[in-house]
Amino acid sequence: MLEPAYQVDVVIVGAGVAGLSAAHRLTSAGVTTAVLEAAPYVGGRMSTEKVDGFRLDRIGQLLSTSYPELRPTPGLGPLALRRFAPGVLLHRDGHTQRAGAQAAGGSARGALHVVRALASAPRGAAAPPGRVGTPVGGAVDQARLGAALGRIATTPVERILARPEMPAGQALTRRGVSARTIDGFLRPLLAALLCDPELTTSSRCADLALRAFAGGRLCVPEGGAETLPELLAQALPPGTVHTGVRVTSVSTTSVTTAEHGAIRCRAVLLATDARAAADLLPGLRVPAFHPVTVIHHTTDEPAATFSTGTSLLLDADRGGPVAHTAVISNVDPCRAPAGRVLISSTVLGTPPEGVDTAVRIHLTRLYGTSTRRWETLAVHHTPEALPAMRPPHDLRRPVRLLAGLYVCGDHRDTSTVQGALRSAHRAAAAVLADLGAAGPMHTADPAPTLPRAA
Template sequence: MKKKDFNIHIIGAGVSGLIAAKVLEANGFCPIIIEATERAGGRVKTDVIEGYHLDRGFQVLLTAYPAAQKYLDLDALDLQKFTPGTVIFNGGKQSIIGDPLRDGSLLFSTLVSRIGTITDKLKVLKLNRLLKRKTLSEIFEEEEKTTISYLMDFGFSFQMINQFFKPFFSGVFLEPSLDTSSRMFEFVYKMFGEGSAALPKLGIEAIPRQLAQSLTRTTFKYNTMVSSIKDGEILLTNGKSLKSDFTIVATDASNLIQNLNRLSTKWKSCDTLYFETKTRVIDKPLIGLITDSGALINNIFFHTSLEMATKPQAELLSVTVVKNHDLSNEALISRVQRELRDHCGINSYKFLKHYSIPMALPELKNIQYEAPPSETHLTSGIFLAGDTQLNASLNAAMISGERAALGVVETINNSILF
């Protein structure tokens, strides 16, 4: 059988599924991607509303991700980079802390900042040096503990943890207690230190759009929902069935494969709200953190502090909430508006959009950086991909898609040989 004659299906046109297709194409195959929605992207999507590009959730690309450097044309994405620091809103006042070794303009503000002690700042330098020397393999071989335990064991003060690490990494991990694995903390901290946090001018969806446009031998079936999967067959919700020699599931597989619901993934949720404001309270492209433990807002960011694809008439502000709540849409908006006024001094705004994201990031234990292709097998003909297989990052989504595709390639090559 010729390679182009194999029926290889990929369920899900998110970043993981697109990378799987890219790897299959590179090995001579012509995969078919089945996507339930009208376009590629999965959880990495952007909507254009009132002339603004609104990402579905505040997301950034870390340019140091090895998989991003391997599979993305970073220059073509027209990335706009964040300043390597944060604005801390505490007690009605602002403090700016950052990495003065990467941006000299942050030196004075970081030194005089009321956030953390001199000992804390020396420990930050120690942590930077430690993780610069540490390889990714070493990080993911370390014994796991919670991030909060890691920071306390490292000797950071409660003030430094509560006023910087907790609000910043709560926004990254989408959970307020920092129960996330210390492996993930070290990995993300290292990636922030070795590259930049950035956003494409056209929003985060520019990433899957670039991947989809690079595929020349892949067939896309949009607006097509899968009901169930078994070896050799895919059943669609419209009652039709598709013959499939190999199937890569690059989405939540628990509801698609019989007896897999016991392995269903738990998910972290968040809310992202967008507002139009007349002015910015943060001039540079810095993320603003709210340190008040009673506040619902975790972070804010003025997207118009970055160069955008369209010339805005005002300022675009995103607000991220990671704490669980039972507020209605209207009550949440009202609460956020009150906190913007009380904590950030933002009084004039126009509400644009609220995204409630129940499946924002997978909640994982015993996280891994990578896995061999052979471990992506679920059955002889079904392979699993997606960040749920490794760790909750865009980098992991890419690697898992790559490994699942290589698992299919290896299986086919071995069957041909024997």
């Protein structure tokens, strides 16, 4: 008997959110798919370490309820999002203030409302819980900022992509935003959203981040970052995802693995990070990356002693290594065992020597409480946490390299979960168009037996 020409329609290399999302779209169209992951678990950088009942994210990437791809993605229906309090808390000049999109689900109207409130607040006044404190600029600056947030929340994405592109800091200055407003609000906010405190990111990408912030609420997946890829993997047909399988080479009709030899297919989709993709396909561009360090602390102090509540706290003064921090167990209680509080803090760039000591000193100022009795649970340093998006940055980088070979991931779109999901959507559509998929693609033998995902 003739050997079948191929064993599976599409092989996806990488079981991060992009690869798993693409697998859902392909299998839903009747295309047989195998997802191969070198690691012993799915999720890639969206992983969560479990220590003594704590759930500790390695990167702690923030999501937004306004991400267009989040809810429609097949498999993510059961995803529970834990929201931060509206807007953010800013620590500046010894005061803590609330700023940003509030009210009515973070709508543009709410964004404009709160900035007008900031404009009328007395300069130098401390902020009572839930109220606005020291303004980040004068009344004119706040009015301009409020109007800009209000407009950007409803601006079509394609119009944003048509704007002239330059570094975000330069674009904000050209738009007439004051230096105090940039440094007091926009810089720390964009640092939290894009991991870029120097504002070197493309102005278009920064505008998209501000649009998501003004139109939604910052949030995290319930149970940790790993919940999102695990939900995607669990909802795929049994036998689709194979972990512990290292791909050593790819072509348009096969992949070669270290453990199982060659697997023949009709198309290959690379859904790894940018560096791994370039290792398999020399010539693919490898971007610069933003390093991220996440430090997790715990204490038995009552959660009520932290006045920040469920807010994300940003340091506008840049008075230490911490860019932003939160009592994350207040936002998502299942991340800490009963009677314990989990504080997660993010350091951007190269961390200083003795990072834990430096972070503790900084957190003492930010939270206004001693950190001596806090226990350090983990220090996660990821040198290549997020691809940098310096101009010129193509937010719609081609996902079809040639017929039979495709690539997706946050390095093909924006360096966010939204970008990863969007690139997967585009790549799956390109694969289906090239294969002419309208149902099951073949009746050949089933895919080779490989280790199933745990």
